[in-house]
Amino acid sequence: MPIHREFPNVMTETNSKTAFVTGGNGITGSAIVEYLVNNTKAEEWQRIITTSRSPFKNAVSDPRIEFIALDFTNPPEVLIEKMRDVCNDVTHTYFSSYVHRDDFQELNIANCALFENFLNALTAVAPNLASVTLQTGGKHYGVHLSPVPSPAREEEPRRAATVDNFYYPQEDFLIAKQRGQNWSWNVVRPEAIIGTTMKPNGMNSALTYALYILTCKDSGEEPKMPTNQIYWNGYDDCSYAPLIADLTLFVSTNSGCANQAFNVTNGDYFCWRYMWPRLTAYFGIQTSSEHDFQQTSIKIGDPHLEIALKEWATNEKRKVWDRLCDDMKCPEAKGTWDAGTWQYQDWVFGRTWSATLSMSKARRYGYKGYVDSFEAFVETFEKMKKLKQIPS
Template sequence: MSGNPSTRVPSGKVAFVTGANGISGHAIVEHLIRTPESDWCKIIVTSRRPLESSWVDPRVEFVAIDFLKPAEIIVDQIKTICKDVTHAYFTSYVHSMDFSTLAKKNCPLFRNFLDAVDTACPNLERISLQTGGKVSDQQDRDSSHILTARQHYGMMFREAFTPFHEDMPRYEGPGSESIFYYEQEDDMARVQKRRNKWHYNVIRPMGIIGYTPQFNGMNEVVPLAQYFLICRELGETPKWPGNLRNYHRVEDQSYAPSIADLTVWATTQDHCKDEAFNHTNGDFILFKFLWGHLAKYFGVEVPSYSDMPDRDEPELDLLEWARGKEQVWKSIVEKYGGRADCFQTGGFAMLNWGFNPSLDIKTPFMSTVAKARKFGWTRLDDSYDAYCRSFQSYENAGILPCSRQFK
């Protein structure tokens, strides 16, 4: 997919997608390659590491870029291949379980990207920045301090009106410095004023469900499947890994192909210039029903906790449970297929705080897509089905064993 860029004059839009190994970036590329060439004539993709996907579409060209390098170095890398770019999609993200460090990496990451595309892409029309509405928190084990980030609306710091809407005022109290999305949006507005030529969109998804061949720390689908499949292999009953208060929690979700659909749609609509849009699937989940839905998919029985009183202690520590299970996973792969190297303890650590948020959130943690609907976006996805679709994508890719063999 690498090589000399075409010298012909583009007859359609040219996309530049960062973070192509990530869930959202991968979904945007998948969305774009399903469009006609007359609409998108070239799709330039980038990541820090070599691509895990093998897109055969000849419009796709890959360039390896580390956006933590100085902008002038990045400009030299992209000034030829990206000279015709019209639409730039930024989904890159540096993850750390120490959320206090996220701003130190992710703000320069985006700032360098902005400086580079503003300089090297004279035909640029639109930039899309993906931020988020999903809350993330981590309890510092050495103190009572909670590290928080990755939630635009400041739900972790205040009793906010719900569902969240795009024009909700920013949170400016203690801890607001951890919400690095504010700085990213301000940087985008600042750089936009240099030439005052291109426009932007901000897309704010909730908890993301989807497929990527890169095993990253923010993807819950793979460790969820491994938990159920290993329990099945060992004859164990899959316990609910959260506390019982969260067993009854209501939340909305964002399916990656749907995020891609909204992102590309918004950035190609003239009336959506310089607008932010929340993303959800348009429905919601109740975690106790999700747990039963997942159990049915993997052909196992799970206990019901509906009649038990709420308590804050988790029913199971997934990270502790995962210790020593790698050999069991390898045995499953040898018998049924899949990839042994996709078993990573970091995924179970992520699930731990996903099912056990230490924040005392009393209001439903939900966002609204009413604004996107008013602007004309109409897609709707079933969130329960999105999990099954994501499992099936990993099975089709040979990363997870085919679930049909277990039924």
């Protein structure tokens, strides 16, 4: 399906550059690598270095791509020894690495250390460093906790720090580290990232939607959106990984955008009561925009679910999925079930408030990128089919 885009691909810097992309197997990291391969030439970007803790797999190939296995939980002195020769000419770096911990306090500590180890090592080995871009997200505005001014804008004051939000200390460390240096920083804040990677990635709501809808369809169950009346009737947005890559490259290579934070979403807003039936229709099952909720007197700000995916995704449902994959001659997709983020999606759909991000600042700085969100979902599902992550 052709997608209407305005991806500007505008880069004002002309000197040959070297990119260093962390999280190369993740949704954003792989999208940045793919963007550089498909939209730049060797005269612009001479090397594309990428890293992850696991072996690198990507949908594109290019002689400029170089992989180095790094674990940023290691201290800087260990990383420096591994990075010194490879990263000596790095000019632009893009950080989207993440480490998961079930305990919120441990999660915060681990991801702060992850970024600090990375940046301390990088600045020690890259004398020609020009730009460092950190990806955070909508959690910066507290969208995960309670209603916030919507659409949230970059200039709004921070909310009180919480134990599960490592974005503030990461951003503070970046800004403090840059003071007095020749390089500049950017922070990019997407919301509800969708996209594809070579192996099923759990940090991707689109994958969970596909698992849920297809399993319901095969078992004769109506795939009602597992949410509440307020969220169903409210408005939302999301961020398509190729567009995140496009904005990331735009702001990091335009001097007028230096030392600034930017939201990045597809550029449209949608109402779930109309989006959900379109998603189920794509998978061949008709659902209605009219949804009779059992609980209609919900207080805004009090999370509520009528269907909890964590409880829905039983071993019996897993058996349905496995049988479906066999019936559709796509046994490779059986393992995709393990990437379903049931609990995370319950948290998202359980909100009783809308939380969107403003793209006005990016527009003021000259960015024109846009993707229709439904078409982004469709393209994502189509790519998942080609990768045999879901049956076709």
